Amino acid sequence: MTDFLKKRTSQIVTLENDAPDIACDKKSLAGSVSQRACVFCGSRVVLYPIADALHLIHGPIGCAAYTWDIRGALSSGPQLHRLSFSTDLREKDVVFGGEKKLYHSLVELIDTYKPNAAFVFATCIVGVIGDDVESVCRRVSREKGIDVIPVMSEGFRGTKKDGYSAACSAISTLIGTDDTYEAPEYSINILGDFNLAGELWILKDYYEKMGVNIITCLTGDGRVDEIRRAHKAKLNVVQCSGSMMPLAREMKEKYGIPFKKVSYFGIEDMSEALYEVAGFFQNKEMMNVTRELVTEELKELIPALEPFKRDLAGKKAAIYVGGAFKAISLVKALRLIGMETVVVGSQTGNKDDYKLLQKLCDPGTILVDDSNPNELSTFVKQKGADLFIGGVKERPIAHKLGLGFCDHNHERKEALAGYEGMMNFAREVHASVMSPVWKFVK
Amino acid sequence: MEKESLLTPKSSGFVSTRNACKLCAPLGASIAYRGVEGCVPLVHGSQGCATYIRRYLISHFREPIDIASTNFTEDTTVFGGAMNLKEALNNISEQYKPDLIGVCTTCLSETIGEDVPQMLKIVEMEADRPADAPRLVAASTPSYQGTHAEGYREAVYSLVKRFSYKPALPESHSSINLFPGLWSPADLRHLKEIMTDFSLDYTLMPDYSDTLDNPIWDQYHRVPGGGTPLQKIRNMGGAKASIEFGVGEDYYKLNQNSGASYLEEEFDVPKHSLLSPIGIDQTDKFFELLNELSGKETPIAHTNERGRLIDAYVDGHKYVFGKKVVIYGDEDMVMALTSFLKEVGIIVSLAASGSEGRGLKKALSSDDGETTVMADADFEEIREFCLENKPDLIIGNSKGYNLAREIGVPLVRIGFPVHDRIGAQRILHVGYRGAQNLFDTIVNTLLQVKQDKSPVGYKYL
Numbered sequence: 063m064t065d066f067l068k069k070r071t072s073q074i075v076t077l078e079n080d081a082p083d084i085a086c087d088k089k090s091l092a093g094s095v096s097q098r099a100c101v102f103c104g105s106r107v108v109l110y111p112i113a114d115a116l117h118l119i120h121g122p123i124g125c126a127a128y129t130w131d132i133r134g135a136l137s138s139g140p141q142l143h144r145l146s147f148s149t150d151l152r153e154k155d156v157v158f159g160g161e162k163k164l165y166h167s168l169v170e171l172i173d174t175y176k177p178n179a180a181f182v183f184a185t186c187i188v189g190v191i192g193d194d195v196e197s198v199c200r201r202v203s204r205e206k207g208i209d210v211i212p213v214m215s216e217g218f219r220g221t222k223k224d225g226y227s228a229a230c231s232a233i234s235t236l237i238g239t240d241d242t243y244e245a246p247e248y249s250i251n252i253l254g255d256f257n258l259a260g261e262l263w264i265l266k267d268y269y270e271k272m273g274v275n276i277i278t279c280l281t282g283d284g285r286v287d288e289i290r291r292a293h294k295a296k297l298n299v300v301q302c303s304g305s306m307m308p309l310a311r312e313m314k315e316k317y318g319i320p321f322k323k324v325s326y327f328g329i330e331d332m333s334e335a336l337y338e339v340a341g342f343f344q345n346k347e348m349m350n351v352t353r354e355l356v357t358e359e360l361k362e363l364i365p366a367l368e369p370f371k372r373d374l375a376g377k378k379a380a381i382y383v384g385g386a387f388k389a390i391s392l393v394k395a396l397r398l399i400g401m402e403t404v405v406v407g408s409q410t411g412n413k414d415d416y417k418l419l420q421k422l423c424d425p426g427t428i429l430v431d432d433s434n435p436n437e438l439s440t441f442v443k444q445k446g447a448d449l450f451i452g453g454v455k456e457r458p459i460a461h462k463l464g465l466g467f468c469d470h471n472h473e474r475k476e477a478l479a480g481y482e483g484m485m486n487f488a489r490e491v492h493a494s495v496m497s498p499v500w501k502f503v504k
Numbered sequence: 505m506e507k508e509s510l511l512t513p514k515s516s517g518f519v520s521t522r523n524a525c526k527l528c529a530p531l532g533a534s535i536a537y538r539g540v541e542g543c544v545p546l547v548h549g550s551q552g553c554a555t556y557i558r559r560y561l562i563s564h565f566r567e568p569i570d571i572a573s574t575n576f577t578e579d580t581t582v583f584g585g586a587m588n589l590k591e592a593l594n595n596i597s598e599q600y601k602p603d604l605i606g607v608c609t610t611c612l613s614e615t616i617g618e619d620v621p622q623m624l625k626i627v628e629m630e631a632d633r634p635a636d637a638p639r640l641v642a643a644s645t646p647s648y649q650g651t652h653a654e655g656y657r658e659a660v661y662s663l664v665k666r667f668s669y670k671p672a673l674p675e676s677h678s679s680i681n682l683f684p685g686l687w688s689p690a691d692l693r694h695l696k697e698i699m700t701d702f703s704l705d706y707t708l709m710p711d712y713s714d715t716l717d718n719p720i721w722d723q724y725h726r727v728p729g730g731g732t733p734l735q736k737i738r739n740m741g742g743a744k745a746s747i748e749f750g751v752g753e754d755y756y757k758l759n760q761n762s763g764a765s766y767l768e769e770e771f772d773v774p775k776h777s778l779l780s781p782i783g784i785d786q787t788d789k790f791f792e793l794l795n796e797l798s799g800k801e802t803p804i805a806h807t808n809e810r811g812r813l814i815d816a817y818v819d820g821h822k823y824v825f826g827k828k829v830v831i832y833g834d835e836d837m838v839m840a841l842t843s844f845l846k847e848v849g850i851i852v853s854l855a856a857s858g859s860e861g862r863g864l865k866k867a868l869s870s871d872d873g874e875t876t877v878m879a880d881a882d883f884e885e886i887r888e889f890c891l892e893n894k895p896d897l898i899i900g901n902s903k904g905y906n907l908a909r910e911i912g913v914p915l916v917r918i919g920f921p922v923h924d925r926i927g928a929q930r931i932l933h934v935g936y937r938g939a940q941n942l943f944d945t946i947v948n949t950l951l952q953v954k955q956d957k958s959p960v961g962y963k964y965l
C-alpha cells in the first residue's frame with residue numbers, strides 16, 4: 063500500500079534538480095493522523111520551563127493530565143513547573159461557566175505554592191462556555207500582588223506555531239518590568255533553548271568562558287525575575303527559531319535588541335553559534351578565547367568520533383522533528399558521523415528552513431511537511447533507512463519496522479547540544495544502529 | 505456519570521486538581537475501538553486531543569497507535585463540525601480502508617452541541633456511498649462527564665448498542681459475552697485461554713490483545729490484525745450470558761451505560777457482574793460461574809495453577825503480613841486488587857481512584873475501617889496521605905513514581921499507564937496465573953527492601 067492522501071501531495075517532495083518547493087504552513091487535514099498537537103501544546107512547551115511560575119490549565123482534565131511532567135526541561139532550583147494543575151471542569155461548570163472555579167483554583171494554588179507569577183492556559187472549551195479568563199486573571203493579580211497572565215491557547219485556534227506566539231506574548235508582558243538591573247557589558251539572552259537534559263548548562267559554560275553574561279534563558283531553567291530584566295541584553299540568541307522568533311522580533315522593535323538565529327546541534331552549528339556571538343561584540347580577546355575554546359573541544363571530540371564514524375559510515379537516517387530548523391543541524395551532524403539522510407521532515411517547518419534543507423540534502427532525499435504514520439513508515443522502508451530520529455510518536459514506527467531510533471524531542475533524557483551533546487548523539491545513534499538485535503528483524 | 509457542583513472541594517480542601525489520577529474519556533474510547541477488528545478511532549474535536557492521546561498510549565503500549573482527528577478550527581467551532589467529520593471519514597477511508605470507524609466526541613464537540621450519531625446517519629444514507637464503505641459508530645465521551653475508564657465503557661456500550669441484535673440462528677446461543685475492564689493485552693490473552701480451556705464459545709469485547717501488542721513487522725500495518733470481529737458483536741444479542749468485569753453488581757445503576765446491561769434489557773441475555781478476577785477469591789467466583797455456564801469442572805491445568813498459587817501464598821505469607829500498602833488507579837482495578845491484597849494479609853491503607861468512584865466508596869467504606877477510600881482523588885492528595893501514613897509499598901501505575909521516590913518506598917507497577925518500564929502489555933493481573941505474578945512481584949519487592957536495608961546482607965531469605 064503506498065496510497066497517501068491526494069490532498070497532501072504538495073507537501074511531499076523528492077529532491078531532484080527541478081524539484082518544486084515544498085508546500086507548508088497549512089492546516090492539517092481532518093482524518094490525516096497528523097503528528098502535530100495543538101495551540102495549547104505550543105504554549106505549554108515554551109512556558110513550561112519557567113520553574114518558579116504556577117502553570118494552571120483551565121479546562122477539563124485531559125489537557126493537563128497529558129502534559130504532566132512529560133518534558134525533560136530541567137530546573138536548577140524550584141520544581142513547581144513539574145506539577146500539573148487543572149481546573150478539571152465538570153458538567154456543571156460547563157453549563158454555568160468556569161470562572162468561579164478558575165478564581166478559587168488560582169487563589170488556593172497561589173496561596174499554597176507562592177509562585178512568582180502565574181500563567182493560565184485557556185484550553186478549547188473555555189471560550190465556548192463564555193469564561194472571561196482575562197478578567198479573572200486581572201482580579202487575582204490585583205488581589206494577590208503577582209502577575210497572573212492569561213495565555214489564550216485554545217487548541218483549535220491554529221497550530222502549535224500559534225501557541226508559540228501566544229506564549230511569546232505572555233512572556234513579553236513580563237519583560238521590561240525590572241529596570242533596576244544593571245547588565246554587564248557583554249550580556250545576552252538565550253531564546254528557545256529548553257534546557258532539555260541540562261543542555262543549557264553546557265552552553266552556559268561555553269558562554270561564561272568567553273566572558274559573555276546570560277541574563278536569562280527565558281524558556282530554559284527560567285525564572286520570572288530574570289525574565290523581567292531581559293530587555294537589558296545587547297543581543298538575543300535564538301535557537302529553535304520556530305518557537306521564539308515572534309518574541310525576538312518584538313524585542314527588536316520594542317527595545318532595539320538585535321537577534322541572531324543559531325543552533326547548538328553538531329560541531330559546525332555549535333561553533334558557528336559561539337563565533338556569531340563573539341563577532342557581534344567585536345571584541346578581539348573574546349574572539350581569541352572562543353577560537354581556543356572551539357579548538358580545544360574539537361581536539362578531543364573529532365578523534366573520539368572516529369570509531370563511531372567507522373561503524374556508521376554509509377548508514378541511512380530518517381528525520382522527523384517539530385521544526386525544520388533543527389532538522390538542518392541534524393543532517394549536518396549525521397554527516398559528521400558518516401550517515402546520510404534519506405528522509406527529512408517536520409511538523410511545522412517554514413518556507414525558509416525548508417529551502418535550506420532542500421539545498422543541503424542529497425538528491426533522492428524525500429522532504430515532507432506535516433506527515434503522518436502511513437507516509438513516514440512507507441518512506442523509511444522505501445529508502446532503506448537504518449535509523450529514525452524523532453519523538454515518542456515516531457518511535458513505534460521505527461521500532462515496529464526494525465529501525466534504530468534516537469529521541470531528539472522534548473522528552474529526551476540525553477543532552478544532545480554542544481560538543482558534549484555531539485558525543486552523546488554519536489553514542490546514542492551508534493548504540494541503536496549497531497545493536498545485534500536487528501539480525502532477527504531483517 | 506459525574507455531575508457534581510462546581511465548587512465542591514476535594515478531600516484535601518482544594519477545588520483544583522493537582523496531578524490528576526485519571527485521563528480523559530476519548531482515550532478510553534480509543535482503546536476500546538482499537539479492540540474491534542478493522543476499526544480506526546476518530547476523535548471529534550481539535551487536533552491536540554487526538555495527538556496527546558496517541559502519544560500517551562504509545563508511551564504505555566510502545567506500539568504504533570493511529571488515532572485520527574476531525575481537526576476543529578475556529579470556523580468549525582462556530583459553524584459546527586459536520587464538514588470536518590465528513591472530510592475525516594473520507595480521508596480515513598482513503599488511507600486506511602477500515603471496516604469500521606469509531607467516532608468519539610470531546611469536550612469541545614459536546615459543548616458546541618454536536619449530534620454525531622445523527623451526522624453519521626446522514627453520511628451512511630448518502631446515495632453515492634460505496635457499498636464497501638466502512639461502518640460507522642459514535643460514542644459520547646466528553647471528559648467533563650467521566651474519566652478514561654468511563655470513556656472505555658461508553659464506547660463498548662455504543663458498539664454493542666449499534667451493532668448487536670438477536671440472531672435468528674440458534675447456534676449463536678451457546679456463546680458467552682465477556683466485557684473486561686481496561687486490562688493488559690496479556691490479561692486478555694489469558695482470559696481467552698481460560699475460555700478455550702473450558703471449551704466455551706465466547707465474544708471478547710473489546711479484544712486489543714493483538715492490535716495493541718503486535719509482533720515485529722516487515723511493513724507498516726495501517727490497521728493491525730486482530731480485534732473482535734464485527735460479526736461477533738452483531739451476534740452478542742443472542743448469547744447465552746454476559747459476564748461484565750467491573751465494580752460489581754451495581755455498576756450500571758451507579759455509573760453509566762453498560763454493554764452487558766443493554767443486552768440484558770433488550771435481548772434478555774442474562775448479565776453476571778463480577779469484579780476483575782484478581783486474586784483467588786475473585787478468580788474462584790469467575791471459575792465457579794464458568795463451571796455453571798459450561799457444565800464442566802475446572803480443567804486440571806487451572807486447578808494446578810491454583811494449587812501452586814496457594815503453595816506460594818504459604819511460602820510467602822510472613823513477608824507480606826501486616827504490610828501497609830497504598831493503591832490507586834482505575835476504580836475496578838483498585839477494588840479487585842484490594843480483594844487480592846487482603847486475602848494475603850496485606851493492609852490496604854489507602855484505596856484511591858480519580859474516578860467519581862461511587863462503586864468504590866460503596867464497596868470499601870462499609871469495611872473494617874482500616875482502609876481509607878478516596879474517590880475523585882488526585883496525586884497530591886495521595887501524596888499528602890502518604891506523608892502522614894507512610895506505607896511499606898505503593899502499588900499502581902507509573903504516575904506514583906515521584907511520590908514513591910519522595911517517601912522512599914518501592915513502587916510495584918501495574919495497570920495503566922506504565923511508561924517507565926518496558927513490558928506494560930505483558931503485565932498479567934488476572935486469573936490464578938495473574939495472582940501468581942502479582943504475588944511474586946510484591947513479595948520479591950519487599951524482600952529486596954529487607955535485604956538492602958539489612959546490615960548483614962543475608963543471602964538466604
Ligand code: SF4
Binds near residue numbers: 121123124125529
Ligand atoms: S478537551 Fe476534553 S477530550 Fe480533549 S484532551 Fe481535554 S479533556 Fe480530553
Ligand code: SF4
Binds near residue numbers: 215551552
Ligand atoms: S486541542 Fe484543545 S482540548 Fe485538545 S489538548 Fe489541545 S487545548 Fe486541550
